[in-house]
Amino acid sequence: MRYQLLGRTGLRVSEVCLGTAQFGAVGLYGRTGHITQKDADYIVGTVLDAGVNFFNTAQRYSDGMSEEVLGTALGRRRDEAIVITKIHPGRKPGPIEGGLSRKNIIEGCHASLRRLKTDYIDLYQIHEFDPLTPLETALRALDDLVREGKVRHIGCSNFPAWQVTKGLSISERNGWERFSTHEVRYSLVSRMVEYEVLPACQDQGVSVLAWSPLHGGYLGGRYRRGLPHPSGTRFNEMKNDFWPVDPERLFDIVEELAVIAENHNATISQAAINWVLKKPGVASAIVGMRNVEQIKENLAATGWQLTSEEEARLDLLSRPPMDYPYYTFDAKAGDYARHHVLGMYQEI
Numbered sequence: 001m002r003y004q005l006l007g008r009t010g011l012r013v014s015e016v017c018l019g020t021a022q023f024g025a026v027g028l029y030g031r032t033g034h035i036t037q038k039d040a041d042y043i044v045g046t047v048l049d050a051g052v053n054f055f056n057t058a059q060r061y062s063d064g065m066s067e068e069v070l071g072t073a074l075g076r077r078r079d080e081a082i083v084i085t086k087i088h089p090g091r092k093p094g095p096i097e098g099g100l101s102r103k104n105i106i107e108g109c110h111a112s113l114r115r116l117k118t119d120y121i122d123l124y125q126i127h128e129f130d131p132l133t134p135l136e137t138a139l140r141a142l143d144d145l146v147r148e149g150k151v152r153h154i155g156c157s158n159f160p161a162w163q164v165t166k167g168l169s170i171s172e173r174n175g176w177e178r179f180s181t182h183e184v185r186y187s188l189v190s191r192m193v194e195y196e197v198l199p200a201c202q203d204q205g206v207s208v209l210a211w212s213p214l215h216g217g218y219l220g221g222r223y224r225r226g227l228p229h230p231s232g233t234r235f236n237e238m239k240n241d242f243w244p245v246d247p248e249r250l251f252d253i254v255e256e257l258a259v260i261a262e263n264h265n266a267t268i269s270q271a272a273i274n275w276v277l278k279k280p281g282v283a284s285a286i287v288g289m290r291n292v293e294q295i296k297e298n299l300a301a302t303g304w305q306l307t308s309e310e311e312a313r314l315d316l317l318s319r320p321p322m323d324y325p326y327y328t329f330d331a332k333a334g335d336y337a338r339h340h341v342l343g344m345y346q347e348i
Contacts, residue, residue, distance in 0.1 A: 001051030007180030024065035033290030089130035155181030161196035221268030
């Protein structure tokens with residue numbers, strides 16, 4: 001297992017972070033798989049023994065059930081783990097329930113601590129931006145939790161770049177704890193964060209945590225051109241507003257992944273995760289599982305690396321659309337050229 005520094009925290013985290021939305025999953029989250037406490041105990045022990053020290057959960061995952069199962073599974077090995085959980089701004093019926101108010105953040109943190117059976121949270125993230133609450137209010141509450149020792153570091157998730165940099169500016173101006181991480185959806189078929197979010201994070205020393213590097217399972221190798229729609233997956237058809245995908249483009253990418261995987265005696269999903277981990281600023285890829293076998297496969301994604309030529313082929317196949325202002329005039333070529341904001345590739 002390889003490790004990366006986490007922002008400016010000084011912590012070193014495993015490149016694979018265990019996503020636990022499937023732990024005790026019910027309702028909406030049950031569609032991604034349901035991991036019982038017994039299986040969770042085995043999975044957590046297995047990944048800890050394999051060198052994984054990074055675990056991701058959230059208040060919102062099955063109304064805290066994921067936190068409860070993870071806390072029990074870690075048990076006496078809690079000090080071997082760096083645990084992420086998140087506060088969600090979703091509002092429930094009633095005038096004072098939810099949002100990123102000081103009340104909701106502090107009470108939410110205390111509830112997460114109880115469910116996780118711990119007295120501190122390593123990394124406490126804002127799950128989504130709350131347009132109804134000033135960011136100053138949320139950051140002050142988070143800073144107080146850090147000073148009290150209940151939270152050690154803070155981060156955000158699903159923020160546009162301007163919200164990340166605004167939060168950093170507020171923290172710097174007031175001497176408060178700053179965002180150390182930004183958790184975003186990032187995969188070969190979801191690359192729009194490369195335009196603004198990833199460059200902003202890299203510039204400001206904020207580590208990117210890539211959730212769903214397999215894009216909801218579309219890059220797992222079961223969706224192939226000319227084959228029937230796979231059974232036992234979360235999607236009934238390849239049309240989903242939350243997981244948008246162009247089938248023909250997806251098939252092109254998967255076919256290239258298959259070639260690369262064969263060259264490395266690996267799997268398609270391992271190649272897809274490997275690509276994400278090679279990108280600048282990405283500290284860890286958050287991977288989940290529908291069953292015990294899947295997590296063993298995903299762990300092996302860090303045992304090898306794409307070549308530069310393989311990475312370039314995947315970059316070209318999966319490139320997001322070119323649009324202003326993400327291209328510049330190339331005086332030497334006398335034409336407009338697409339210079340990717342992270343310098344991952346360019347096309348004249």
